[in-house]
Amino acid sequence: MSPGLLVAAPRSSSGKTTVTLALMRALARRGLRVRGAKCGPDYIDPAFHQAATGHPSVNLDSFAMGPGLLDAVAGLAAHEADLVVAEGSMGLFDGVRAGAGRTGANADIAARYGWPVILVLDVSGAAQSVAAVALGCAHYDPRITIAGVVLNKVASARHRRLVEAGLARVGIPVLGALMRDAGLVLPERHLGLVQARETADLDARLDRLGDLAEQGLDLDAILAAAAGAAVPSSPGALPRPPGQRIAVASDAAFSFLYPHQAAGWRAMGAELVPFSPLADAAPQAGCDVCWLPGGYPELHAGRIAAARTFLDGLRAFASSKPVHGECGGYMVLGESLEDAAGVVHPMANLLPVATSYRVRRLHLGYRVARLCADGVLGATGARLVGHEFHYASELTPPPGTAEAFARIADAEAVDLGLAGHRRGRVTGTFFHVIAVGDA
Incomplete structure (x- = not known):
């Protein structure tokens, strides 16, 4: 070390x-x-x-x-x-x-x-x-x-x-x-x-x-x-990739991908294929899965709503392959995003959620989740640990069991109910995944 x-x-x-x-x-x-x-x-x-x-x-x-x-x-x-x-x-x-x-x-x-x-x-x-x-x-x-x-x-x-x-x-x-x-x-x-x-x-x-x-x-x-103790390295413990070729949205609106996630994916042979929604680019059709990280889509909502190649390409991709969105990516997968000025921008309409930044409310803390259904992040009941940090509000009703992404609790095991959404091959949640599996 x-x-x-x-x-x-x-x-x-x-x-x-x-x-x-x-x-x-x-x-x-x-x-x-x-x-x-x-x-x-x-x-x-x-x-x-x-x-x-x-x-x-x-x-x-x-x-x-x-x-x-x-x-x-x-x-x-x-x-x-x-x-x-x-x-x-x-x-x-x-x-x-x-x-x-x-x-x-x-x-x-x-x-x-x-x-x-x-x-x-x-x-x-x-x-x-x-x-x-x-x-x-x-x-x-x-x-x-x-x-x-x-x-x-x-x-x-x-x-x-x-x-x-x-x-x-x-x-x-x-x-x-x-x-x-x-x-x-x-x-x-x-x-x-x-x-x-x-x-x-x-x-x-x-x-x-x-x-x-x-x-x-x-x-x-x-x-x-400076000092340091030697510790055993466990490269096999890094996150496993959700696919072999992963289309990853990457620009000023989509940038919050944890470095250890990308490093783990690459270490296990996966290829990350970046694309920019703000440049109106779509995920490459040859990829196995599409990942929309968090970021600041609320600051670029008008450009995203006008990015027809991106939105149409994302919908086409989702018709046959998995798509997952975290926080900002989750909001873009939804029906609409209302910015701080109160302007409502249509989004991809792949998940039944509408979000707003007009009235800001802080959501902050660790999230310990159990998946409600099989997906690219694991089988039903698989444990995820992540972190939520955003000011957006959901305008649509909370998900039911049939459409929720996961049941979540906070760091002290207080049940916070169902969270996120899934529809077909598309999933999304407000928390960013840090670790998958039991500690």
Whole structure:
């Protein structure tokens, strides 16, 4: 296992992504083979990691992934790497109530792979008191090691001295600092950061972050802190492909395909054949199955509704071969999509669902599902684990047993009823699949 580090924080919006990308870019420019990973189900940040390092990033999720899959995906991250830099999500210890090591928290990943934690502290509005937070993180979970802290949003040289005085008192090293700078913030929208492929001047932004890392972080000390435990690799535990030739929608409206899914499919000999609905392209007729990932179809609903070649080709494909849609892909398979302005756009009409973004409501959390019927993702009763994160509302009635995709529960086994739809060879659901099969 390659040495690694986990960049984490006591809470969200502390600057983890900024520090992670700065560190990745600076170390990659030194000639190191840096590989990225994202703790948890976030499907946007890995694309930024890839842009910063030049290599694919993966998700590591201790709740959704069983031990075999988790190690297989960690093996993808560590392959031919000099260093793995993992980025946490939410707070370091935030997760669900589950068994030891299976909570989905960042700390589970650091503990499993022996990766020391670089703790990012947003010091705005505090000084010596920051040390109490860092000390609490250092002692809360004996499985992990806090290698040191990076101070973010430092107001002045005096402010930094005060913060460092508190940390010196409790013996926690400061590995660098970034000054308060609104220009460092990457653009966001309702699901988080604007996608890497849509971020203007991304290379220039990443180079600026790399420059700031060179100036403000002790890169030598951070590298010296990296460590890692050897773990057995389980490449056979990666996801199995739903077909040998998979037509995958891929553009600004359809981009949320988990990297470990695509890697597993390819590892087992499947060919991914991308096509762009926004360019009015249809899935290739020679493919075995069509996969519509999530993304932002609500921002492009007019173009999708006008893409006759795509919609007609999708319907023709679905007449004889399986089609599956996740979240945004599920909405496009439906009857209509109402955008934030209240304009209703006709969609593929392959599933009996109409969705709307006019009144937004957050749907968020892990989903543990049992399939209601045989399909490309498994036989009746097969277990899937995924994650749901969207603001859309369904305007049509919930599915009945005869047309539902799965019965779902949350991470604490609370029954959430029937979800998704199936009609003929077409299936769809709001959750993105992370793992298939019992953990």
